[in-house]
Amino acid sequence: MSKLSLIIRREYITRVRKKSFIIGTLLAPVGLLVYMLVIIGLSSYQGGDEIKVAVLDEARMVNPLPDEQGVRFIPSGSKTLEQLKTEVTEKKLNGVLRIPALGNFKQKEHTIFYYSDDKLAPEKSKLIEKRIAQKIREFKMDSLQMDAAQLKLLESDVSIDPEGIKSEQDGQSKYTAGVGLAVGGIMTFLLFFMVLMYGQMVMKSVMEEKTNRIVEVMMSSVRPFDLMMGKIIGAGLVGLTQVVAWVVLSGAVSFLVPLVMGFNAPSMQDSMAAAGDANVDPAMIQDTGMRIMAELSNQNWPLLIGAFIVYFLGGYFIYASMFAAVGSAMGDDLGEGQALTLPATLPLILAFYIVSMAGWRNPDSGLMVFSSIFPLFSPIAMPFRLAFNPPWWQVALSLALVVASAVFFVWLAGRIYRVGILMYGKKVTLKEMWKWTFYKG
Amino acid sequence: MILSVQDVVKTYGDYLAVNHVSLDMQKGCVFGMLGPNGAGKTSLIRMITTITAPDSGVIYLDGQKLHARSPEQIGYMPEERGLYKKMKVGEQLLYLAQLKGLTKAQALQEIDHWLTKFNIKDWWDKKVEDLSKGMQQKIQFIATVLHKPKLLILDEPFTGLDPINTTLIKDEIAQLNASGISIIFSTHRMEQVEEMCDHIVLINKGKNVLYGEVSAIKNEYKKNLFQIETPDPMPADLSERFVLLRAEKNTHTFQLSDEFMSNDLLKLLLQKGIRITRFEEILPTFNEIFIQRVAETEAG
Numbered sequence: 001m002s003k004l005s006l007i008i009r010r011e012y013i014t015r016v017r018k019k020s021f022i023i024g025t026l027l028a029p030v031g032l033l034v035y036m037l038v039i040i041g042l043s044s045y046q047g048g049d050e051i052k053v054a055v056l057d058e059a060r061m062v063n064p065l066p067d068e069q070g071v072r073f074i075p076s077g078s079k080t081l082e083q084l085k086t087e088v089t090e091k092k093l094n095g096v097l098r099i100p101a102l103g104n105f106k107q108k109e110h111t112i113f114y115y116s117d118d119k120l121a122p123e124k125s126k127l128i129e130k131r132i133a134q135k136i137r138e139f140k141m142d143s144l145q146m147d148a149a150q151l152k153l154l155e156s157d158v159s160i161d162p163e164g165i166k167s168e169q170d171g172q173s174k175y176t177a178g179v180g181l182a183v184g185g186i187m188t189f190l191l192f193f194m195v196l197m198y199g200q201m202v203m204k205s206v207m208e209e210k211t212n213r214i215v216e217v218m219m220s221s222v223r224p225f226d227l228m229m230g231k232i233i234g235a236g237l238v239g240l241t242q243v244v245a246w247v248v249l250s251g252a253v254s255f256l257v258p259l260v261m262g263f264n265a266p267s268m269q270d271s272m273a274a275a276g277d278a279n280v281d282p283a284m285i286q287d288t289g290m291r292i293m294a295e296l297s298n299q300n301w302p303l304l305i306g307a308f309i310v311y312f313l314g315g316y317f318i319y320a321s322m323f324a325a326v327g328s329a330m331g332d333d334l335g336e337g338q339a340l341t342l343p344a345t346l347p348l349i350l351a352f353y354i355v356s357m358a359g360w361r362n363p364d365s366g367l368m369v370f371s372s373i374f375p376l377f378s379p380i381a382m383p384f385r386l387a388f389n390p391p392w393w394q395v396a397l398s399l400a401l402v403v404a405s406a407v408f409f410v411w412l413a414g415r416i417y418r419v420g421i422l423m424y425g426k427k428v429t430l431k432e433m434w435k436w437t438f439y440k441g
Numbered sequence: 442m443i444l445s446v447q448d449v450v451k452t453y454g455d456y457l458a459v460n461h462v463s464l465d466m467q468k469g470c471v472f473g474m475l476g477p478n479g480a481g482k483t484s485l486i487r488m489i490t491t492i493t494a495p496d497s498g499v500i501y502l503d504g505q506k507l508h509a510r511s512p513e514q515i516g517y518m519p520e521e522r523g524l525y526k527k528m529k530v531g532e533q534l535l536y537l538a539q540l541k542g543l544t545k546a547q548a549l550q551e552i553d554h555w556l557t558k559f560n561i562k563d564w565w566d567k568k569v570e571d572l573s574k575g576m577q578q579k580i581q582f583i584a585t586v587l588h589k590p591k592l593l594i595l596d597e598p599f600t601g602l603d604p605i606n607t608t609l610i611k612d613e614i615a616q617l618n619a620s621g622i623s624i625i626f627s628t629h630r631m632e633q634v635e636e637m638c639d640h641i642v643l644i645n646k647g648k649n650v651l652y653g654e655v656s657a658i659k660n661e662y663k664k665n666l667f668q669i670e671t672p673d674p675m676p677a678d679l680s681e682r683f684v685l686l687r688a689e690k691n692t693h694t695f696q697l698s699d700e701f702m703s704n705d706l707l708k709l710l711l712q713k714g715i716r717i718t719r720f721e722e723i724l725p726t727f728n729e730i731f732i733q734r735v736a737e738t739e740a741g
Contacts, residue, residue, distance in 0.1 A: 216523070217518075
């Protein structure tokens, strides 16, 4: 095994075995599992807890009412309110719903009465109100002799269809922008988070070696550049492992949990919607959901995934090598050397800030175009823009610059690292670090 | 020749750390590298171990110019001791041995040999941070010699060791030398050099100021001092011919003008019936040689 491979292997195994890594990796899928179980649990709970409600329809507006989820409506027949109340007391019914006659057609507010000593759950209450309102509407339409079909014609569903002038933009819909934002936003956040976290991991590892004083022993066996690259690649592989584990485990959870619990997607969507807002029509949710799915499948996934990988690797190598160089200068000088980390962290944070503040407003603004090409910002900015089909020449230029910059920064960091790791006791400034690049080997 | 350093120069920015140093080392020697702090010893050692490269000059290891695989023939224990604290002993020794070019099987065999020799086989699964400083140094020593290097470089190897472990390591070094391994000791503890080395080089301000066989150097710097131990009082007329430098209790130190006069002194004392319990030439310590030589080079 080559020395570089030995170092990569050691760096990788040491980190992947740590408790913190295992916990961090399992956290996302376990969190998702808990969330899904809670949602499913809630909806099953609702389904099981059925109440029997007698409906006293004084003006014969609503009966017979169809059963809702968790509510069985029983027409009162000829029974009086008092008789029905007695049945509630005798536990034959859960409650009595009394619907008085409409006083005034023009009046919008209408009060109905629910007689019970048990409190009516909020979502059941909303369900009943909605169903009664619908029934009353139908009653009013009949009474006023309005044509239901004609009334439906009054409704319109407006959506914007973007059309390009210079370029083809067929196949886009009002969801394109939203889905684009979501996809771009997730990629941006993931890249920012991964590059920052694993870049800093490299820095800490370099500092640890200086503090441990094992650097000189290592240097007498391997070249400084190999040791630095071994760390950078090893930590990067740990990052990739974590992302892959998250995707695989979360995907497995999303697929298996509903299967095991005997649930299907649409009804789960219903319960998720009911948990949120009972006014939302499940049918509409399904339709929107499918439209979003269609939009997602419209995305150029091979390009997006390919670009994500290139920008992740490029951005990671740029920043991880900067962090390695800074780490080599800091060593055991933990407190005072913090200022040295700024040139490494600042551009990354700035890029993320630009994308989150300006990017979502206008992905094609001058600032965003610049940020998606400038190599210190582009690993964060360009993947975001990719969801909005930027001009191909900008993408090509950006990719070329990222790759070239990665090579440059790795070389530069190597020059600084080989001097820094053997330097102890001196307080290091950025100017000093710059001088080290010119020291002979 | 195991090592040949030829006119080597090293600068760090504006600072000249090693100033045209040359030395040769025969196979099987124990070579002492002496000098004050900041003299350039560590810079020189780092060039020999390929950690850094000379600005000019050449270094040959066992007849070959230093190259990428030279570290596999060198074992280096730096003054700043260090191991990965959170790694287990066995795992770490394996890692370091493999970086020196050993296969996994070879490494495991050697590790087993050394752990058994030091009677510490049960340390395999212990984390380095759980060991005491002395124990860590034993592990460090093993890591240095595991790959059977031709040249061993030890920088202040006994610092921090208790007397028992010091003796242990000294014995191991002697055994390694006996088996043909060449050794470089770098230290500013002169008495250690005198005990263990057969050759020395004295580095001061980046320059090689003294270099050669220990006995030859001592002879060159000797001052013809002779010490006599006797319970009897010294005859008064002795000082006319022989210069008495010091007299402490029963020990008298004379400075003679040339070595042949020592026999004359002995004859005279025996004639006078003085009981002699000890008679020996006092050779200069390396401490004294060092101070003298540094003064000479700074004046000249």
